[in-house]
Amino acid sequence: MSVQDQKxxxxxxxxxxxRVLRGFYVICFILVIADFxxxxxxxxxxxxIPAFYAIYGFIACVxxxxxxxxxxxxxxxKEDYYDE
Amino acid sequence: MSELPxxxxxxxxxxxxxxTQGIVRKIIMLATPIxxxxxxxxxxxxxxxxxxxxxxxxxxxxxxxKLSLLFAYLFCLASFIATIFAxxxxxxxxxxxxxxxxxxxxxxxxxxxxxxxxxxxELLAISSVFLIWARGTERALNAxxxxxxxxxxxxxFLLAGSLVHYHxxxxxxxxxIGLETTAGWLILIAFGIxxxxxxxxxxxxxxxxxATVTGTVFLSAFTxxxxxxxxxxxxxxxEILVYIGVTMACFPIFFAVIENDLRKVLAYSLINxxxxxxxxxxxGTALALNGAVAHAFxxxxxxxxxxxxxxxVLYRAGNINGSDLGGLYKSMPKTxxxxxxxxLSISAFPLFSGFVSKSMVMSALMVEDYGYLWLLMLFASAGxxxxxxxxIPYFAFFAHxxxxxxxxxxxxxxxxxxxxxxxxxxxxxxxxYLYAMLPWEVDYWPYDATHVLAQLQLxxxxxxxxxxxxxxxxxxxxxxxxxLDVEWFYRKLVPAGVRRVVILLGNAKEAAVSTAMxxxxxxxxxxxxxSIAKYHLAESWPTGSMVFWISLILAGYLLLDTFA
Numbered sequence: 001m002s003v004q005d006q007k008x009x010x011x012x013x014x015x016x017x018x019r020v021l022r023g024f025y026v027i028c029f030i031l032v033i034a035d036f037x038x039x040x041x042x043x044x045x046x047x048x049i050p051a052f053y054a055i056y057g058f059i060a061c062v063x064x065x066x067x068x069x070x071x072x073x074x075x076x077x078k079e080d081y082y083d084e
Numbered sequence: 085m086s087e088l089p090x091x092x093x094x095x096x097x098x099x100x101x102x103x104t105q106g107i108v109r110k111i112i113m114l115a116t117p118i119x120x121x122x123x124x125x126x127x128x129x130x131x132x133x134x135x136x137x138x139x140x141x142x143x144x145x146x147x148x149x150k151l152s153l154l155f156a157y158l159f160c161l162a163s164f165i166a167t168i169f170a171x172x173x174x175x176x177x178x179x180x181x182x183x184x185x186x187x188x189x190x191x192x193x194x195x196x197x198x199x200x201x202x203x204x205x206e207l208l209a210i211s212s213v214f215l216i217w218a219r220g221t222e223r224a225l226n227a228x229x230x231x232x233x234x235x236x237x238x239x240x241f242l243l244a245g246s247l248v249h250y251h252x253x254x255x256x257x258x259x260x261i262g263l264e265t266t267a268g269w270l271i272l273i274a275f276g277i278x279x280x281x282x283x284x285x286x287x288x289x290x291x292x293x294x295a296t297v298t299g300t301v302f303l304s305a306f307t308x309x310x311x312x313x314x315x316x317x318x319x320x321x322x323e324i325l326v327y328i329g330v331t332m333a334c335f336p337i338f339f340a341v342i343e344n345d346l347r348k349v350l351a352y353s354l355i356n357x358x359x360x361x362x363x364x365x366x367x368g369t370a371l372a373l374n375g376a377v378a379h380a381f382x383x384x385x386x387x388x389x390x391x392x393x394x395x396x397v398l399y400r401a402g403n404i405n406g407s408d409l410g411g412l413y414k415s416m417p418k419t420x421x422x423x424x425x426x427x428l429s430i431s432a433f434p435l436f437s438g439f440v441s442k443s444m445v446m447s448a449l450m451v452e453d454y455g456y457l458w459l460l461m462l463f464a465s466a467g468x469x470x471x472x473x474x475x476i477p478y479f480a481f482f483a484h485x486x487x488x489x490x491x492x493x494x495x496x497x498x499x500x501x502x503x504x505x506x507x508x509x510x511x512x513x514x515x516x517y518l519y520a521m522l523p524w525e526v527d528y529w530p531y532d533a534t535h536v537l538a539q540l541q542l543x544x545x546x547x548x549x550x551x552x553x554x555x556x557x558x559x560x561x562x563x564x565x566x567x568l569d570v571e572w573f574y575r576k577l578v579p580a581g582v583r584r585v586v587i588l589l590g591n592a593k594e595a596a597v598s599t600a601m602x603x604x605x606x607x608x609x610x611x612x613x614x615s616i617a618k619y620h621l622a623e624s625w626p627t628g629s630m631v632f633w634i635s636l637i638l639a640g641y642l643l644l645d646t647f648a
Contacts, residue, residue, distance in 0.1 A: 009414045011482060021551065028548050031541050040534040043450040053541035060466040061549035068341035069560045075568040082566060082575050
């Protein structure tokens, strides 16, 4: 490896990763707080739930990943499955 | 006003590219989309109809309205960006295929009758398959063949439907067709194959990841978007399309989450995005149709951008499996930045292009009171962010350090990605220019507090789910694997069935032959034991000599016959 490759990159430092994540959590928190300040227009009744979009987005993705993981048990084969 | 259909410019350019080399060829390739766009701008207005009579058949090669013109400009733009991306490639066949493919797409959107549409429909298939075959691997050859079979089948359905339609109505006009007749259904299946409807989609996820680095960028732009255009023209407001579209938006995201080949992840997310367009066409209101068309416009650019960034990674690192990549931001920072812009656009982040177009379809669903479908589409929106918005950049450029330090992408690739990225942001920040081009009159503005807040919450908490799952070790790792999809039926089940039948028939034949030959053997045996067996003529001759003598006799007959 050349000298340039030895260079420390931004995410090589764990504290930088922590810093970015902390900023991310703060934004998430602000977005939930904003839901109580900004008056959202309501199209469907379920949108009245406080922070509906935040809750829905989180649950949707967890469900997606959990189901996809289960799906692997059924559909996953070796990389050269079709080449045999 | 002009009579010359714009696809001619592309086809002539394809011929010139065969005849030229080096810098001249590059100039021709780059000039083609620009010249065509200027030609459209200067000479082609809304409302032109040019018809040629060939063999008693009236072929309308040019029919213009705002819908066809929007797609024509889009295709010029897409081919311009893809050409820059492919400029370093020194492969005549790919350049010719790219130009013919883009030209065919232009021909299809300007087609005014179903026969002209059919001709360009098939040209799209034939020209594009070379972009897969050009990869040169055995996998690519096979995948290309399967791709071609699907595409040609789509053409067969289109032709059959057109003929039935002509029989019913006496017209071949490529206008609203609807689903009241068999003809309508046949044509819908034809369009559905090219639009990658569920169960008809596997050509896309099978073929696109096997194409060349630059070929996939072309492929992602044209075929499915021509299909969306055709659906918008012929089946706007058919409710079944809403359900098909929602299915398309939802099911691929599961496959995308567990897929390892990152270009295949993008292929699945392409189906997911086309799902939003098909839904918009199905709703059929002005807002929904505008949304479908606008989303096609932004999708061509951001999906092209994402395929370009993954193409650049494949080109430099020689690999595109999530399991083998990671940490590439260290040596490919520009490609990383462009990828993130594409990811934010496809995820419909406010200020990026996906936001201003996808939200029209979502609003149309709300206006028409499709409550549960709207929830499913919201699920699909969160899912897009999850697999295309986070997974693609994360596993390619960040995640664990793979130790790979590939060089930054070549300059021409960076320019192409830069243009696409700039357009993603421009459309997102200044959507009024895109809206002004839309075919239907609608007063819509995506930026209000409700909408921005809702979308930000959805996306940030989708990302939060990713972070949470990752930190708890619950996120499925990238694994070297193949995931079974619809193609299993024709790549495994049918071949296995055929092989079984062949083996069964082979065994049956052997058994029959040996049963029939048993008495013959005993007769031969008793003959050889008999006293006449010792004479010369009774000896068995090789069949070869018999064939020789018979051919000699036949040749004699032939000579006699010729000279008699």
